[in-house]
Amino acid sequence: MNEFFKHLRYVLTENPVTLVAGTLFMMFVILAVFGPLIVPYDPLASNASRTLQPPSWDHWFGTDQLGRDVFSRVLVATRLDLAIAVSAVAISFVLGSVLGSLAGFFGGWTDKLVGRLTDTIMAFPLFVLAMGIVAAMGNTVENIVYATAIINLPFYARVARTEVNVRRNADFVLAARLAGNSSIRLLATHIYPNTLPPMMVQVSLNMGWAILNAAGLSFIGLGVRPPTAEWGIMVAEGAGYIVSGEWWLALFPGAALMLAVFCFNLLGDGLRDLIDPRRRT
Amino acid sequence: MNGSTKIRIIAGRLMQALPSVFGIIVVTFLLTRALPGDPAVYFAGPAADEKSIQQVRESLGLDKSLPEQFLIYLGDLVQGDLGVSVSTGFPVAEELWRRLPASLELTLLALIFSISVAIPLGIAAATRPNTWVDQVCRLIVTAGVSLPVFFTGLFMVYIFYYILGVAPSPLGRLDIIYLSPPPVTNFYTIDALIAGDFELFFAALAQLALPAITLGTFTLAPLARMTRGAMLQVLSSDFIRTARASGLRRSTVLYTYAFRNALLPILTTLGMVFSFMLGSNVLVEKVFAWPGIGSFAIEALIVSDYVAVQGFVLAMAILYVLLNLTIDILYTLIDPRVGLDS
Numbered sequence: 001m002n003e004f005f006k007h008l009r010y011v012l013t014e015n016p017v018t019l020v021a022g023t024l025f026m027m028f029v030i031l032a033v034f035g036p037l038i039v040p041y042d043p044l045a046s047n048a049s050r051t052l053q054p055p056s057w058d059h060w061f062g063t064d065q066l067g068r069d070v071f072s073r074v075l076v077a078t079r080l081d082l083a084i085a086v087s088a089v090a091i092s093f094v095l096g097s098v099l100g101s102l103a104g105f106f107g108g109w110t111d112k113l114v115g116r117l118t119d120t121i122m123a124f125p126l127f128v129l130a131m132g133i134v135a136a137m138g139n140t141v142e143n144i145v146y147a148t149a150i151i152n153l154p155f156y157a158r159v160a161r162t163e164v165n166v167r168r169n170a171d172f173v174l175a176a177r178l179a180g181n182s183s184i185r186l187l188a189t190h191i192y193p194n195t196l197p198p199m200m201v202q203v204s205l206n207m208g209w210a211i212l213n214a215a216g217l218s219f220i221g222l223g224v225r226p227p228t229a230e231w232g233i234m235v236a237e238g239a240g241y242i243v244s245g246e247w248w249l250a251l252f253p254g255a256a257l258m259l260a261v262f263c264f265n266l267l268g269d270g271l272r273d274l275i276d277p278r279r280r281t
Numbered sequence: 282m283n284g285s286t287k288i289r290i291i292a293g294r295l296m297q298a299l300p301s302v303f304g305i306i307v308v309t310f311l312l313t314r315a316l317p318g319d320p321a322v323y324f325a326g327p328a329a330d331e332k333s334i335q336q337v338r339e340s341l342g343l344d345k346s347l348p349e350q351f352l353i354y355l356g357d358l359v360q361g362d363l364g365v366s367v368s369t370g371f372p373v374a375e376e377l378w379r380r381l382p383a384s385l386e387l388t389l390l391a392l393i394f395s396i397s398v399a400i401p402l403g404i405a406a407a408t409r410p411n412t413w414v415d416q417v418c419r420l421i422v423t424a425g426v427s428l429p430v431f432f433t434g435l436f437m438v439y440i441f442y443y444i445l446g447v448a449p450s451p452l453g454r455l456d457i458i459y460l461s462p463p464p465v466t467n468f469y470t471i472d473a474l475i476a477g478d479f480e481l482f483f484a485a486l487a488q489l490a491l492p493a494i495t496l497g498t499f500t501l502a503p504l505a506r507m508t509r510g511a512m513l514q515v516l517s518s519d520f521i522r523t524a525r526a527s528g529l530r531r532s533t534v535l536y537t538y539a540f541r542n543a544l545l546p547i548l549t550t551l552g553m554v555f556s557f558m559l560g561s562n563v564l565v566e567k568v569f570a571w572p573g574i575g576s577f578a579i580e581a582l583i584v585s586d587y588v589a590v591q592g593f594v595l596a597m598a599i600l601y602v603l604l605n606l607t608i609d610i611l612y613t614l615i616d617p618r619v620g621l622d623s
Contacts, residue, residue, distance in 0.1 A: 116300070116304070119300070119301060119304065120301065120304030120305070120307075120308060123301040123302075123304055123305050123598060123601070123602060124305065124308070124594070124597070124598045124601065125555070125556045125557075125558075125559035125560045125597050125598065125601050126556055126560060127559075127560025127561065127563065127564075128559060128560055128563065128593075128594055128597045128598070129308075129594065129598075131563070131578065131582070131590065131594065132309070132312050132590060132591060132593075132594035133312065135312075135582055135587055135590040135591070136312040136313070136587065136590075136591070139582075139585075208426075208427065209426075212429055215429060216429065216430075216431065216560075216561075216564055219429075219431050219564060219567070220563065220564065220567055220579050220582065221579070221582065221583055222582065232429075232431075235429070235431060235432055235435065236431075238435075239431075239435055239568065242435050242436075242438055242439045242443065243438065243442065243443060243450070243451070244443075245439075245443050247436075247439050250432070250435050250436075251436070254429060254432035254435070254436075257429050257432065258427055258428055258429060258432060261426075261427040261428075261429070262423065262424065262427035265423055265426060265427055266423065269423070
């Protein structure tokens, strides 16, 4: 355990940007868990006497057209936004790594089939495909999660396939095979754990993109319904007030969204540098 | 190497696109059939009784087996029939076709903006690695992909329209005081030039500027990143060292020798850039009330006009395949090495 913390400290002090991203990440996690407990106002409580107030000491981020406190709403939205992105990425991680590993390990028609599937998904502009999926399956939050998972699937399947494929005939795998392990066992306990580091980098880089996609879908009116607090829909609701100068309605949820995506992208870059210093760009 | 090899390669690329087109059609077909509930009830409308639902089911071929339905769907597509939009009452193909020029004009201008900023930026960063230029490039690149495109758009509107007052109101392709130019290409800027009306040209361009910059900013990142990476790789290769050692001018080495070689990997990333662009196009069109196919799809989504949405998805996917195909063909044409080793 002591070794682990030493390594973690080395990683964080090596690149200050990663440290910043790591801190931001912790902040988002804390907000997602405790957000609803620490907000100063009820995020859904409207107050007709205090509509469209600019940011002030009482309302740090101002109030919206119904007099709801924007600060509270932005904080509370963290949980929903992260939950959508995390569950979508988790689904595509699990499905993608299973499909990709099978394709990389067995080759042949399994590989062809998985390859065809990922190619077909990639043949669409991905955000447009997500729109189509949500439109067809029904306009709910779960379907936003499934749609985001589907459009992210190819990235995981491809990484897993490559990583499994290069190790398929590595010496340690051959040795394990000689020792009498079955194919599935070889794949699951000897090869697959080795693909995890590059897959983790993919997860981190992908998370930001998943958040952007989910927020984009709710911005055009899919999935999350008002009055639920969610960053994308809050920007959409604030959009109409921009032209009359009420900027705080859209700015703060948008900035939170941007910060979350930025944090995951930086974290992904940092992780990648750590795992593969050659691909540093 | 001769011309016929290249033609063979291009023909091969065209053949390779067929499976993706087929895949796209299968997926959109499945999406139209995956509607929640009974599609016949949906198409018959809310006032339908049992008998008219049955009629609709038969007329749409929904009582047939899935493979048969797929063949009917294919037949319709070959005739350019994407179904009729429930919300507007017009054929979906006609609606999309009418709005396509607005979207294309916006996307192309965004692409021009993005290329003309990203490539110089990438080259500047690659020639001065680990200096402040490189750091700035890195920052712009990371910030560029992190900014939600609808958010950047809104704040461009706030700054340039509300505070500075230099941009026209973000509502559509032309200010209401102007009449649209006589349609030739349906690209307002080009049509205005054809008509020789410069005032109209600048009005249309002013209307385009903010949405195009918004859309372009989002795609800046992958392009700049790729330019930098490709340039760095080429600049460290032996033939550049030889060229430098021979005393060639810096600009000759950089542009004639290095950039030409870096162009190929840059061109291949354009495919990914288009995927981003066609997707974000929808969001940008909503922010700027741009009357393109993205806005059409959003309006259709709001009123649950599924036929229109699926037609839009199919059209965008086909457009994307065509764009990728064009890039592949361009690549084959400009790369002198293609076909040499086969």
